[in-house]
Amino acid sequence: MAHAKRHARPGRLTRRFVVTACSVCVLGANTGCQSALERWDVDALITTIPVGGQARAVVPSVIGPAAIAAAGVKALQRRGYIVVRHHVTAGRIELLARAPVVPSRELLSRRVTIEARETSAGTTIEVSIAPLSDADEARAVLRHTLNLLKPASLAAGG
Numbered sequence: 001m002a003h004a005k006r007h008a009r010p011g012r013l014t015r016r017f018v019v020t021a022c023s024v025c026v027l028g029a030n031t032g033c034q035s036a037l038e039r040w041d042v043d044a045l046i047t048t049i050p051v052g053g054q055a056r057a058v059v060p061s062v063i064g065p066a067a068i069a070a071a072g073v074k075a076l077q078r079r080g081y082i083v084v085r086h087h088v089t090a091g092r093i094e095l096l097a098r099a100p101v102v103p104s105r106e107l108l109s110r111r112v113t114i115e116a117r118e119t120s121a122g123t124t125i126e127v128s129i130a131p132l133s134d135a136d137e138a139r140a141v142l143r144h145t146l147n148l149l150k151p152a153s154l155a156a157g158g
Contacts, residue, residue: 042146046139053133055142058122063149065116068125069093071148072114075141081112091118110134112141 045057059068069088072095076083081097093116101109108131116125125145127138 042143045146046142048135048139050135051133053129053135053138054126055135055138056124056126057142057146058124059146059149061118061122063123065090065093067149068116068123069095071145074148075144076112079141079144092116114141114145
């Protein structure tokens with residue numbers, strides 16, 4: 001019986017440690033993210049998901065879907081892609097672009113999808129690459145898009 005009590009205490013300590021560590025991580029992530037938004041630190045805003053070839057960022061909801069779509073189209077075109085689908089609604093955008101290829105290789109041509117949707121935390125922008133995932137290219141497209149969305153006050157150095 002005493003043996004069982006000895007094992008119960010470390011469990012409580014472990015739970016307290018995990019809860020404390022998670023609270024510190026969440027609070028630290030929120031303050032870090034907030035300052036990244038204030039400085040518009042594009043690299044700090046982007047999260048990369050290497051396995052799926054995706055990059056994601058959360059920006060303030062005051063940046064509307066039309067502005068995100070325009071920046072996404074411009075970023076894709078500057079990187080040599082051809083936009084083939086452009087769908088914008090009040091709370092969501094979807095852009096699909098293809099790399100220019102010869103028709104015989106169209107099946108394997110790179111496709112880039114930019115999606116944005118409003119959430120409670122802000123507007124989440126996701127970039128994915130298919131059919132062969134490429135997290136570096138997804139991050140580059142998202143970085144270019146975010147740089148085009150940079151608030152004018154920060155772009156001017158203020």
